Amino acid sequence: MLQVGPPAETERADAVRNRARILDAARTILDASGVDALTMDAVAREAGLGKGTVFRRFGSRSQLLLTLLNSTEEEFQRGFLAGPPPLGPGANPVDRLIAFGRARLDLLGVQGDLLRAAEASAESRYSSPARAASVLHITMLLRSGGVQGDVPVLATTLNSTLDAALVLHENRVGSVSMERIANGWEDLVRRVTAPQQT
Amino acid sequence: MLQVGPPAETERADAVRNRARILDAARTILDASGVDALTMDAVAREAGLGKGTVFRRFGSRSQLLLTLLNSTEEEFQRGFLAGPPPLGPGANPVDRLIAFGRARLDLLGVQGDLLRAAEASAESRYSSPARAASVLHITMLLRSGGVQGDVPVLATTLNSTLDAALVLHENRVGSVSMERIANGWEDLVRRVTAPQQT
Incomplete structure (x- = not known):
């Protein structure tokens, strides 16, 4: 694959993409199982990301x-x-x-x-x-x-x-x-x- | 003072009277200063009773x-x-x-x-x-x-x-x-x- 743009931009693009994935995953959990099921662990699993990434994007x-x-x-x-x-x-x-x-x-x-x-x-x-x-x-x-x-x-x-x-x-x-x-x-x-x- | 009725009855009468005094005191505090000011200490002071008596009548x-x-x-x-x-x-x-x-x-x-x-x-x-x-x-x-x-x-x-x-x-x-x-x-x-x- 060709790398477009400098690494910093890629990192920013990753961050934006991860943020959107996390929010999508959170909405999926929310709609299916309610707010109590919405743990950081469950969101990470649903988004296919590490828990560290979820905390990096949202803090808590x-x-x-x-x-x-x-x-x-x-x-x-x-x-x-x-x-x-x-x-x-x-x-x-x-x-x-x-x-x-x-x-x-x-x-x-x-x-x-x-x-x-x-x-x-x-x-x-x-x-x-x-x-x-x-x-x-x-x-x-x-x-x-x-x-x-x-x-x-x-x-x-x-x-x-x-x-x-x-x-x-x-x-x-x-x-x-x-x-x-x-x-x-x-x-x-x-x-x-x-x-x-x- | 003459003691009317057996001691048990006096104790019950005291309990009823203290209960009423505590509730009166609590209402006075509530009306004057709001629910945050309503501590067991403040109620005991206002009722002129010991804190132990307040706890004995109301538990918490x-x-x-x-x-x-x-x-x-x-x-x-x-x-x-x-x-x-x-x-x-x-x-x-x-x-x-x-x-x-x-x-x-x-x-x-x-x-x-x-x-x-x-x-x-x-x-x-x-x-x-x-x-x-x-x-x-x-x-x-x-x-x-x-x-x-x-x-x-x-x-x-x-x-x-x-x-x-x-x-x-x-x-x-x-x-x-x-x-x-x-x-x-x-x-x-x-x-x-x-x-x-x-």
Whole structure:
């Protein structure tokens, strides 16, 4: 094989490739077996890399989890800020709001454990930038939809119903299907955005 | 002083009295300085009892916290199940629902730290009997108020907006006043219980 570029560049390319392999492996484990199965050993095995390489790229398990979480949240944000309608711009605000909750619940169905792990501390649970972005987005959609009143407080309220721990509890312990929870979200949005009688 | 009754009875009476004094002292500390200040030492000092007596009555700090929490939740439940209207029976369902959230938020304003400490574990946060009683009560009121649809899911949703960690975050970090949060609850209840257009 021909070596293209100087060794330093090859090393950088290796690092980028390994990083992507590790993240892919971590997602595979997460989807198949949940967050508890996501050990550095398991990730190294799944990625076909040495454990040292995994630690060199991510430092610690919690660093790896945080990276996974950030990429999940970024993808979700791209979807509701700039993705295709009805989640992204172009649909009417009520439909976008319904799509927002449904997309979030879909994500919780797949990566709920990861998202719940991130919410674990009671003090920090509501402080994440991802949550702030969601509340802001809901506020914007409620206002576009002509909802009057204390919209930021209403948006916070609506967002709290998509809390990972709550949804996973309802689904796993309470045996409420994700479809029922998603329909409940739509029902709530329609009630909240319906023209008010005065 | 005359000794009334046999020694065993006196000892039992002392135990009951000390227990009450310890709980009073714990509530005083909780209201004045929050849950972090509630150490066994501080409770003994406030109650004017030896630390040994506090440990003999409650075993551990977490046992004491649990006892406080249970008595708080029992009192709250007595209020909404059998207290005077509008919280208790006798008022119309929408007014009772509004009163329910307002009473819960009042409680969070005073004992929020304690309630949040009890919600701390992500897995157990939604498993408490107190929460189940609240969701059941909201379900009952929504049904009495003629709300159609998947009422249990809607009730869960409404209850989640009264989550201690959420409310305390909004209030302390987000600087949203408890009054605004309570008005937001009323607004949400009115929207949700308004007759639906079909």
